[in-house]
Amino acid sequence: MQWEDEAIILSARPHAESALIVQLLTKARGRHGGLVRGGQRARGRGAYELGNRVLAHWQARLPEHLGILRCELVRGCAAGLIDDPRRLACLAAACALAEAALPEREPAPGSFAGLAVLLDALAANADWAARYVVWELGLLAELGFGLDLARCAATGSAEDLVFVSPKSAQAVSRAAGAPYREKLLPLPRFLRASAAEASAADILDGLRLTGFFLERHLFAPLGRSLPAARARFVDRMAR
Numbered sequence: 001m002q003w004e005d006e007a008i009i010l011s012a013r014p015h016a017e018s019a020l021i022v023q024l025l026t027k028a029r030g031r032h033g034g035l036v037r038g039g040q041r042a043r044g045r046g047a048y049e050l051g052n053r054v055l056a057h058w059q060a061r062l063p064e065h066l067g068i069l070r071c072e073l074v075r076g077c078a079a080g081l082i083d084d085p086r087r088l089a090c091l092a093a094a095c096a097l098a099e100a101a102l103p104e105r106e107p108a109p110g111s112f113a114g115l116a117v118l119l120d121a122l123a124a125n126a127d128w129a130a131r132y133v134v135w136e137l138g139l140l141a142e143l144g145f146g147l148d149l150a151r152c153a154a155t156g157s158a159e160d161l162v163f164v165s166p167k168s169a170q171a172v173s174r175a176a177g178a179p180y181r182e183k184l185l186p187l188p189r190f191l192r193a194s195a196a197e198a199s200a201a202d203i204l205d206g207l208r209l210t211g212f213f214l215e216r217h218l219f220a221p222l223g224r225s226l227p228a229a230r231a232r233f234v235d236r237m238a239r
Contacts, residue, residue, distance in 0.1 A: 034069025
């Protein structure tokens with residue numbers, strides 16, 4: 001069995017003397033792993049850096065096998081961020097979260113497309129922090145835990161939405177939420193209106209919002225925590 005697909009490198013870990021175990025997010029097949037023979041050698045190691053866009057070739061005798069993977073570099077990512085710790089931390093967080101949250105070998109076209117958009121934003125150094133929060137919202141939605149931010153859970157109004165209910169994952173208006181504001185999560189302006197600029201405080205509110213639901217729905221039920229790379233990214237954004 002074999003296939004070829006567009007993919008993004010999520011991780012590459014040493015195996016034996018010269019091989020790598022590589023995790024990809026593919027366009028058509030979701031998260032998928034494979035063994036790269038000789039991947040630790042200097043000649044080919046650069047293709048397997050975090051966030052690289054590649055054309056992946058995979059083959060195995062049986063579908064359930066790990067399989068042999070070979071990747072052709074299409075576009076590098078991490079090397080262009082090496083002098084910017086915040087953008088590099090963002091890349092590491094996105095790759096770690098995708099690897100930890102997405103089920104293996106199940107199509108996730110929305111997450112792939114969203115991650116590709118985030119990588120473009122990181123490369124251009126434009127609006128990448130807000131794009132990251134939007135990507136996490138998309139990840140939640142693709143896994144069946146989307147937030148309803150269009151209307152107030154209490155009144156049905158689409159006006160003046162400033163909170164999110166941690167119980168219903170729905171937006172709440174300023175007036176309806178005022179008596180319970182200490183129990184509600186802030187809804188950042190850039191998630192309410194696409195043209196709104198995201199301040200540093202807005203980004204942190206967005207990360208708190210998505211982090212709450214990621215932990216509740218995806219990690220806590222398995223007795224796990226959010227990836228350490230994501231925690232480091234939040235710490236960097238808070239400085």
